[in-house]
Amino acid sequence: MTSSSFNQSMASPENLPLRDIPGDYGLPFFGPIKDRYDYFYNQGEDEFFRTRIAKYKSTVFRTNMPPGPFISSNSKVVAVLDSKSFPILFDTSKVEKKNLLDGTYMPSTAFFGGYRVCAFLDPSEPTHHALKSFFLSFLASSHKKFIPYLRNSLSDLFLNLETEISDEKTADFNTNSDNMAFDFVFRLLTGVHPSETKLKSKGSGYTDTWLALQLAPLGTLGLKYLPNFIDDIIHTIPLPFFIAKPGYKKLYKAVYESATSLLDEAESSGIKREEACHNLVFLAGFNAFGGMKVLFPSLIKWIGTAGESLHQRLAEEIRTVVKEEGDVTFSALERMPLMKSAVYEALRIQPPVPYQYASAKEDLVVESHDGAFEIKKGEIIFGFQPLATKDPEVFSNPEEFKADRFIGDGEKLLKYVYWSNGRETENPTADNKQCPAKDLVVLCSRIMLVEFFLRYDTFTVEIGKVALGASVKITSFTKAT
Numbered sequence: 001m002t003s004s005s006f007n008q009s010m011a012s013p014e015n016l017p018l019r020d021i022p023g024d025y026g027l028p029f030f031g032p033i034k035d036r037y038d039y040f041y042n043q044g045e046d047e048f049f050r051t052r053i054a055k056y057k058s059t060v061f062r063t064n065m066p067p068g069p070f071i072s073s074n075s076k077v078v079a080v081l082d083s084k085s086f087p088i089l090f091d092t093s094k095v096e097k098k099n100l101l102d103g104t105y106m107p108s109t110a111f112f113g114g115y116r117v118c119a120f121l122d123p124s125e126p127t128h129h130a131l132k133s134f135f136l137s138f139l140a141s142s143h144k145k146f147i148p149y150l151r152n153s154l155s156d157l158f159l160n161l162e163t164e165i166s167d168e169k170t171a172d173f174n175t176n177s178d179n180m181a182f183d184f185v186f187r188l189l190t191g192v193h194p195s196e197t198k199l200k201s202k203g204s205g206y207t208d209t210w211l212a213l214q215l216a217p218l219g220t221l222g223l224k225y226l227p228n229f230i231d232d233i234i235h236t237i238p239l240p241f242f243i244a245k246p247g248y249k250k251l252y253k254a255v256y257e258s259a260t261s262l263l264d265e266a267e268s269s270g271i272k273r274e275e276a277c278h279n280l281v282f283l284a285g286f287n288a289f290g291g292m293k294v295l296f297p298s299l300i301k302w303i304g305t306a307g308e309s310l311h312q313r314l315a316e317e318i319r320t321v322v323k324e325e326g327d328v329t330f331s332a333l334e335r336m337p338l339m340k341s342a343v344y345e346a347l348r349i350q351p352p353v354p355y356q357y358a359s360a361k362e363d364l365v366v367e368s369h370d371g372a373f374e375i376k377k378g379e380i381i382f383g384f385q386p387l388a389t390k391d392p393e394v395f396s397n398p399e400e401f402k403a404d405r406f407i408g409d410g411e412k413l414l415k416y417v418y419w420s421n422g423r424e425t426e427n428p429t430a431d432n433k434q435c436p437a438k439d440l441v442v443l444c445s446r447i448m449l450v451e452f453f454l455r456y457d458t459f460t461v462e463i464g465k466v467a468l469g470a471s472v473k474i475t476s477f478t479k480a481t
Contacts, residue, residue: 016372018365023052023062025076032068032075036235039066040220041228049081049384059368060085065104065382067217067235072104077357077382078366078375083391083416085368086383088358090422090433095358095381097433098122103357104380107214110241113252113278119287123431131279133430134266139437142188146443147328153184154451161474170462173472174297178204181292184444185284190258197254206247207285211293212467213239214286218355219467248281255280288437292444294352294469299445301470302346302401303452304461310403311458313338315480318453328454333446341406343445344417344424348389349401350469351419352441356383369393385418455480 025031039048053059059082064075080086089095099106101119109116118135121128157180164171182204186194194203216234223231241248256263256277266276303310317338325332333340358381365372366381375381390398394416395405406414417424420441422434435441452459457478464471 022056032064035064086388100357342403
């Protein structure tokens with residue numbers, strides 16, 4: 001197809017000008033390394049993208065994405081960084097998601113028992129449909145357990161936080177939240193508390209090591225006095241699975257021995273028992289626990305720093321509805337517009353999974369707000385979600401946390417909230433790549449806030465940064481009056 005015939009057959013439906021994609025990849029080998037140093041050390045994540053948007057006067061451009069040499073054989077991507085171009089990543093009729101969960105590299109399948117687990121499969125692959133159907137069926141059948149199990153886990157969390165504040169004046173929210181999240185997810189999956197298995201209290205630690213080794217090429221060690229060229233080793237050489245192997249084997253065995261009825265269901269649907277178990281470990285450890293590890297501290301960070309005025313409004317709404325309903329129920333949660341909006345705003349302003357990748361199945365045109373761009377078949381498309389969900393063309397004061405942003409007419413903006421690898425207004429199916437636990441994640445965040453403000457009038461926090469998101473220390477609680 002000639003350039004002119006391509007332009008005629010694939011012109012922008014809104015007649016936006018068809019532009020060449022700006023940007024370049026630099027010299028082979030050296031270009032990806034330069035971009036990697038800019039991304040991690042010279043500029044930092046946000047500035048890396050913002051300077052290129054300004055330079056190219058475009059939210060769609062070419063660049064390299066980490067890790068690059070020697071972990072990634074091809075680091076070239078087309079970045080889509082606004083709310084209009086970003087959704088091309090969800091259209092599996094036009095893009096493929098095979099082996100692209102972590103971007104331009106894939107960890108060794110040794111991390112997953114030798115299998116390509118569901119998250120690395122494209123919906124066109126038959127195993128994807130079977131596995132995701134299995135996940136969705138499990139979540140649907142567990143619906144009635146969500147609220148009581150989480151409330152029980154949160155009760156332990158708040159007790160531990162209060163004890164820590166009493167003893168040490170501050171409480172480490174992240175560590176306590178991680179332990180709570182692991183216990184909740186494991187119990188939901190298996191029906192037993194991890195303390196009743198050989199994992200005891202070590203499950204979240206084993207999972208942390210397993211996650212860190214897979215995701216190391218996407219972050220830094222964060223050690224202040226470590227020279228960049230030393231830190232950069234984790235972007236150059238894949239970290240081996242054997243470091244996490246003893247812990248992973250214990251996680252796998254605990255799930256295999258405890259989730260027997262769930263694994264029976266998998267076998268009856270045609271999935272090998274071993275494959276199903278490795279997928280459940282990934283679902284629990286990476287998708288659920290890994291997501292909550294980022295989301296819960298982020299949620300408490302934004303609510304905590306918003307201050308006492310918001311806390312009073314949330315407490316009043318939550319306590320009034322729970323008193324009228326008589327308990328924390330699904331119907332009660334639906335009657336709390338401010339609480340619901342605050343959760344969506346936390347998911348918008350700091351999505352727990354910031355990156356999305358896909359490969360073009362065909363030559364296609366993607367539109368930004370002011371142009372249309374030809375992407376060739378086989379090119380990797382990359383989206384940095386925190387910019388897409390802070391698009392000033394869609395959201396007023398996008399860098400500001402506005403807890404009531406999605407109340408009333410603001411609900412219309414939910415279609416631009418993309419944290420789940422899909423629009424908030426859409427639902428996961430066996431044939432798309434939207435997070436199967438999308439609704440559970442939102443529910444857990446809502447219950448977190450409800451339980452918080454049933455117990456406390458207000459609280460204060462100290463905020464820092466860790467490899468995966470925010471570090472939160474609770475410095476004070478004011479108990480409910």
